[in-house]
Amino acid sequence: MNIESLQKELNNKQPREILSVIYPxxxxxxxxxxxxxxxxxxxxxxxxxxxPNVFTLDTGRLHPETYRFIQTVMEHYNIKxxxxxxxxKALQKLTDEKGLFSFYQxxxxxxxxxxxxxxxxxxxxxxxxxxxxxxxxxSKSTRDSLEIVELDTSFTGVEDELLKFxxxxxxxxxxVWAYIRALDVPFNxxxxxxxxSIGCEPCTRPVLPHQEAREGRWWWESENNKECGLHSxxxxxxx
Numbered sequence: 001m002n003i004e005s006l007q008k009e010l011n012n013k014q015p016r017e018i019l020s021v022i023y024p025x026x027x028x029x030x031x032x033x034x035x036x037x038x039x040x041x042x043x044x045x046x047x048x049x050x051x052p053n054v055f056t057l058d059t060g061r062l063h064p065e066t067y068r069f070i071q072t073v074m075e076h077y078n079i080k081x082x083x084x085x086x087x088x089k090a091l092q093k094l095t096d097e098k099g100l101f102s103f104y105q106x107x108x109x110x111x112x113x114x115x116x117x118x119x120x121x122x123x124x125x126x127x128x129x130x131x132x133x134x135x136x137x138x139s140k141s142t143r144d145s146l147e148i149v150e151l152d153t154s155f156t157g158v159e160d161e162l163l164k165f166x167x168x169x170x171x172x173x174x175x176v177w178a179y180i181r182a183l184d185v186p187f188n189x190x191x192x193x194x195x196x197s198i199g200c201e202p203c204t205r206p207v208l209p210h211q212e213a214r215e216g217r218w219w220w221e222s223e224n225n226k227e228c229g230l231h232s233x234x235x236x237x238x239x
Contacts, residue, residue: 001025001026001161001163003149003150003151003163006022006025006149007149009021010022010148010149011148015040015041015044015168015171016044016048018165018167019041019044019045019048019131022129022131023045023048026128026129027128028126028128028158029053029127029128029129029130029131029165030053030054030055030123030124030127030129030130030131031053031055031130031131032054032055032056033054033055033056033070033073033081034056034057034133034198034199035188035197035198036133036176036177036180036187036188036191037133037134037168037171037176038132038133039073039180039186039187040133040168040176040179040180040185041133041168042054042073042077042079043077043179043185046077046079051079052079052131053082054079054080054081054082055081055082055083055084055123056070056081056083056084057084057115057116057119059086059116060085060086060091060115061115061200061201061202062200062201063190063198063201063204065188066188069186069187069188069189070083072186076186084119084120084122084123085119086115086118086119087114087118087119090114090118091114091115094110094111094114101202103202103218104220108203108218108221115200121155121156124152124155124156124157124162125155125156125157125158126158127157127158127162128157128158128159128161128162129157129163129164129165130162130163130164130165131164131165131166132164132165132166133166133168134166134168134169135166135168135169135170135172135173136170137172137173137213146166146169147166147169148166148170149164149165149166150163150164150165150166151163151164152164173196173213193206194206194207194216195207195216196213196216197213197214197216197217199217203217203218204216205219
């Protein structure tokens, strides 16, 4: 597939239009679900009759509210969400050797690698493309150059090449929440408690006014380290 031409075709379209274009063009797409942005995409896809293949990562360390939210979304949209879990032996080895909170000393990469990256890698190996709710304004240091379509070089799809679509990349937080409020889309109640970006319970805290959404993630680490390894290694088309 010609990514450059696809990028040009999608560049000036709204997220709903982007979904309606890519689903007929790209077979075997899976949609990532964790936060408010992802539910907006699920809502759009379901209303378009696209029957999205949705997955979520259960790290074993999520907030209780998040687990209930996953069930709420499944019931609200009458869809199945594939729940991906870590490989047992690798997780057992980590906790046996380092305990449950090693990331506070060692950094979050090792724990995220086992609990998030490896399950995602397994899942994406059976797909041709995936859709995320990433937005540019979530982080100036790590997401400011996000594009609607990218070639994901961190993971391998079913035919080696793996496309990654970010239909909301040009939307603001205000646009996301205007959509949620206007159409009564379900959302995680933690958002009402100051959590704009919600990950694992030990690694997420509310943010202060005017802080970026991801500053509440892994707050004990440097500002340019606010990714877990799910969103890296991207090749962007030349515009």
